[in-house]
Amino acid sequence: MSNLDNMTARIIKECEEKAAEIIGNAKNEERILLERKVAEAEEKKNEILKKAEIEGSNKKERLISNAHLQVRNRKLEAKQEVIQKVYEKALEVLNKLPKDEYLSFVKNRLLTLNIDGDEEIILSSIDNFIDETFLKEINTELNKMGKNGSLKIGEERRNFKGGFILYKNGIELNNTFEGLILSIEDELEPSIIETVFS
Numbered sequence: 001m002s003n004l005d006n007m008t009a010r011i012i013k014e015c016e017e018k019a020a021e022i023i024g025n026a027k028n029e030e031r032i033l034l035e036r037k038v039a040e041a042e043e044k045k046n047e048i049l050k051k052a053e054i055e056g057s058n059k060k061e062r063l064i065s066n067a068h069l070q071v072r073n074r075k076l077e078a079k080q081e082v083i084q085k086v087y088e089k090a091l092e093v094l095n096k097l098p099k100d101e102y103l104s105f106v107k108n109r110l111l112t113l114n115i116d117g118d119e120e121i122i123l124s125s126i127d128n129f130i131d132e133t134f135l136k137e138i139n140t141e142l143n144k145m146g147k148n149g150s151l152k153i154g155e156e157r158r159n160f161k162g163g164f165i166l167y168k169n170g171i172e173l174n175n176t177f178e179g180l181i182l183s184i185e186d187e188l189e190p191s192i193i194e195t196v197f198s
Contacts, residue, residue, distance in 0.1 A: 087185065090181055091178065102129050111138070119167060160176040162176065
């Protein structure tokens with residue numbers, strides 16, 4: 001029976017060796033798999049962190065850009081408000097001209113405009129300065145300039161602050177204070193901005 005014992009012992013030993021080899025291979029495969037999964041997890045973590053960093057950086061840049069845009073828009077609004085107040089103040093000053101300065105302005109405008117001299121003058125509903133006597137003086141000057149000195153005050157009165165509108169053959173020439181300020185707004189805006197904001 002000793003042969004049988006030897007054979008059994010040898011089979012058991014071979015089985016133990018085979019089991020040890022299988023266990024060793026399984027542990028090795030487990031270690032390799034674990035290392036690979038850890039490396040994949042680390043790579044995934046790095047990807048997520050990098051993506052989060054890029055998204056965070058982009059969000060930060062967007063927030064900063066948006067803040068700059070809001071500041072710029074607020075500055076523009078403030079500039080527009082100031083410019084509007086300058087125009088309103090200019091209109092207020094013009095509307096408070098003393099009678100002699102106001103009439104001098106109107107006379108100057110009428111004598112320097114390229115007109116025929118037979119237009120109708122439409123006045124503001126609050127204008128009490130321009131009358132027939134004043135118009136007669138202007139017409140005399142227009143005659144001296146070789147123009148038709150027959151300007152007349154129109155029956156219609158309109159709702160504007162000061163100045164006048166010339167009317168002839170369906171065409172109106174706006175010389176109201178509001179119209180004059182509006183016509184030079186674009187030209188004056190850069191110098192107003194430079195004066196006020198520098």
